[in-house]
Amino acid sequence: MATSKPKTPDPKKSLLYVIVPVFNEKDNFEHLYSEVQKHIKQNKQLIVVYDFDEDNTLPVARKIAKSDPSVKLVKNTIGRGPLNAIKSGFAAVPAGPCLVVMADLSDDLSMVDDMYQAYLNGAQVVCGSRYMNGGKQIGGPLLKRTLSRLAGASLHYLRGVPTHDITNNFKLYDKKLLDAITIESTGGFELAMEITVKAFKRKAKIAELPTTWRDREAGESNFKLWQWLPSYLKWYLLALKP
Numbered sequence: 001m002a003t004s005k006p007k008t009p010d011p012k013k014s015l016l017y018v019i020v021p022v023f024n025e026k027d028n029f030e031h032l033y034s035e036v037q038k039h040i041k042q043n044k045q046l047i048v049v050y051d052f053d054e055d056n057t058l059p060v061a062r063k064i065a066k067s068d069p070s071v072k073l074v075k076n077t078i079g080r081g082p083l084n085a086i087k088s089g090f091a092a093v094p095a096g097p098c099l100v101v102m103a104d105l106s107d108d109l110s111m112v113d114d115m116y117q118a119y120l121n122g123a124q125v126v127c128g129s130r131y132m133n134g135g136k137q138i139g140g141p142l143l144k145r146t147l148s149r150l151a152g153a154s155l156h157y158l159r160g161v162p163t164h165d166i167t168n169n170f171k172l173y174d175k176k177l178l179d180a181i182t183i184e185s186t187g188g189f190e191l192a193m194e195i196t197v198k199a200f201k202r203k204a205k206i207a208e209l210p211t212t213w214r215d216r217e218a219g220e221s222n223f224k225l226w227q228w229l230p231s232y233l234k235w236y237l238l239a240l241k242p
Contacts, residue, residue: 016044016116017098019089021082025103026056032103033064033071039109042116046071047092049085057103083191086169090178099172100192107170108211115172118207124177125199127163128170128211135165139215151193151232155239161200163208166239167193167232170211177204190231197239 018036022029029048036046048061048071058073065071074092078084086100097119101107107128115126130137131152137145148167155161169192181198185191199206 014043014096014120016040016042016112017047017089017093017096018044018112019047019049019086019093019098019100020103021049021076021085021089021100022055022057022061022103023051023082023085024056026060028103028105029057029060030064032101032105035105035109036101040112042113044070047074047089048072049074049076049089049092051076051080051085082188083185086191087183090173090175093175095175097172098175098178100169102169106214108213111209111211112172114209118209119172119174121207122205123172123207124174124204125196125206126172127165127196127206127208128168128213129163129165129208130168130211130213131164132208132210134210136210136212138212140213147232151236155236159200159239161196161239162206163196165208166196168211168213170213171196177202185231185235187231190235193232193235197235200239 018040020032033046036044048057050058050073061071061073065073072092074088076085076088078088089100090098097116099112099115101109111128115128118126129135131149148165151167152163152165155166156164169189171192173195177199178195181195181202183191183194185194196206
């Protein structure tokens, strides 16, 4: 008996949820919103996740939301920090594709429609990749760049993980996949690595596309390398297991 192929989502009906965790991003948010409107042509909802009511992003975001109903503000009630903000964003997505974007303008939004097309073609995780052919990273701490590149390359060539950039948070996920796994991360941005490793273990389809990452020009980074490194190592070792 022939097996039926999974139905391809209808791009006219499938809303792309763009999750943006923010932490005092008043100097970046209006520009980010303009870039989202300029580059993402797919029907979308922008989910802005904040930790506390005094976040200086909120006056800017609320002003935009008054004139654009596709902008939704969500308060993170799980616990402060980028990990829980992203998880709160996931929880606000009912179904379909959800994309994590940093508010610091570091991600290359010109490739989002191509990422969405990869989702339509069946990928449950679509990775923006700085380290594949055509990808690029501009700026950022040397140690962080080196460790990230080594992690991605070693897992790609030693274990066959289908991305060269497993640590990048600029990824699109199928909500069905997110609902099927248990997120165990407790620290920070290692969440993206955990999800990708678990998707790989489940033999989910993973795609990657080249992206250019640029270090932020305004505001302060919330990345804590030494605090979060043990968590990255945990998921790295899990990926190495047969």
